Amino acid sequence: MTPDQLQPSSFDRYPPLARSFAVEHLALLRQLPLTICPSFLAQISDLDTRFPIERKTLAWQCDSLAALPQEKRDALLAPLRAIAMAPELEKLDWVNSPAAFVERLSAHLWSTGQINGFHDASRDLFAAIPDQPNEATRLALIVVGQSADTSRASILSKLARKGIRLNGVNPATAQQQLLEAFAKHAAKGQEAYAHWYVDGGQPWVLPESVRASAIQVSYPQLSPLRKRVLERMQSILNTNQANAEKMRSDLAAIAPTELRSGQVASDPILQRFYTELFTSGSGTQIFSTSFVQWAGRELARRAQPHTVLLRYTPRQRHRGFNEMVSDPESKALDPEGSLVDAEMNAYYNWIEMGRIAAPGKLTVLAWVEGSSKAVMVSPKTKPNTISNQAVTIEQALASFAVV
Template sequence: MLPADLKPEQFNGYPPEARKLVTGHVAALQQLPLSFLPSLLREVIEYDFKFPAERRALENELANLKSLSAEQIKDWFQGFAQILLSSQLEHSDWVNAPGQFVEQLSSYLWTTHQLDAFRTAALAYADRLRAVAPPELPPARRLGITVIGQGVATHDEPLFRKLRAHGAYFSGVKPENGLELLLNLVAARAKAHPVPYGHWYIDGGQAAPYDPVLTCVSYHALESVRAALSGKIRAEIERPGMGPEALRTILAQMRPADLGLGKAGEAVLDRFQVKLLTEGSGTQVFSTTFAQWAAREALRRAQPLTLLVRFAPRQRQKPMNEMLSASHDVAELDPLGSLIDADMGAYYNWLNLQRLPGAEQSSFLVWFEGHHEAIAIGPSLPRGTESNAAAGLDQLLAWAS
């Protein structure tokens, strides 16, 4: 089937809100090339489980497509229209399984040497869409906080080396009740700027007490989910002929109920957490990887005003099969190695924060938990500077804002 043959009833299998959204734009979708449309439908079919920022972006994209004339659509998508597809792809169920189509398309483009042409067309489309529907600026300045080094008593090597050129390094930080202070500050921001999924607390271990006004995701809270997922992965890889691509497809199709999630009213967050574990490499077994990937995805998808990420000690590296095994032995932790991971993870968090609208006005803080070291980055702080003055974490954030 080709896009021109689309009918509203073909979307009856979509979740309710996605179905309502897409059926209002069928006329526009009928004019799009098949090399492009399933990529869009892959986002549409997940509409019910997307964060508000993602929903607005998708709504704006569809509204723009609906506003284009036939000639404009031809101009916008000429690069995609030149992509040649196989009859197998054309006859696949790309309406109800757009994600699977996109996976098969990627492989097909590679084998037919059309990947570069597709990438060029995709970049051109993204640039034009960004020009007519620019990202919204946040209602308040964004704040990112990363806490690293939990469980490390001493560390002599310099920290924050990749961040020092961008902000001010402080060696006289008052560490008393530091985490509690930061969580209280984050909660206060959430109450001052109430935005759905706008204020996050991500913990790579067991979450500290926090105000429920925050959206919280923690490695410890997902222990049973991770165990269920590991069990399913073990069962799949033991099947004859199971390869990494087939396993990836199976993981992509997993839903919260498959792993023991599915609380009423938490559909969006549950789906987010499942994707963290099924799409992230190593998020099932390394708490530092989990924290960093969760932060990346929260920033990319939810675009929060506030994000506090706390890294915790991960287990020491072992053979992958051993880490995915059903062993009940207590994992040996590696606090020092985790500090090194988290130091780099903090840098990644800052980079991902810089990709969001309004980044030039954002503030960022990294604190070595329980110690006197921190680095603060913000529009009012001089870059590449150092200070040994005694200061609380709240003072650092005030200076960075």
């Protein structure tokens, strides 16, 4: 089958929302070459368990491409049609297994030296899609340094170069005021999946006013999923075919139902998201710091939150990879190494939130837990500045946050 032969019945095995979306956009799908159509179907087939903003974004992309003048759309698709396809690829069931097809296609493009041309053509195609309206004001609160030595002046130095370093924060009120700031910002909008609190350890207690609208998740909370993924990893390591590529592909193929994700969340969208934090994440199965960073990264990329609180706590000490997989519950923690990880991760979190925020619409505040040190980055802060003035978190946000 080729895309121009697609019929409404082609999607009979899709879940309800995915099937409806595919049929609605059938005219566009029929015009796409085989090199790109399965990539769209891979997203469409998962829509029933994707965040609302992901559904909205895909609809925007499809509608925008469909609205292009025929000549322009044909010109953009021509380089993708020109890519030489292996005959065995064309025989695959790319409609019902689009993700597997995309993986095989990628290997083919690399092996035949066509990958750069494919990337260039894909980039040009998506560059023709206008940006979606984006007026949300976003707030990212980050906490690092629990149980670590926080005396050095260079803490959070990479992030501090982008904003103001606050050396006089009142630590006695910081935790409560961070939670209050989270609740206050979240109260501005009631969109589903727009407000998140991710904790690497035992979480703080959110204000009652925000518990119904915000999603709270922690590393200990998802321990059942994590342990089951580690068991799969151990099984792969025990085979004679264990390698990084097999580990990645085998984990990516795990469905939420296989991990009994319903034990940690009743919402199918959250079941999928939590599962993929461990099946697709880098180091999330072993280190709490990696879990928080990856969760923040994926939330920015997929859920595009308006409010996010990320709290890094001490992870286990580094050991041999096989040992950490087979014995993941080490009690030996590394607060100092965890702080170093969290400092860099906080910088990455700022970058990732910046990618989804409209210009002038993002405030980031990172506090070193238990200390008087914090860093703020917003349109109201000047890069690489320092304040030694006594200040509370509430006052700092009042002075520098985007309202």
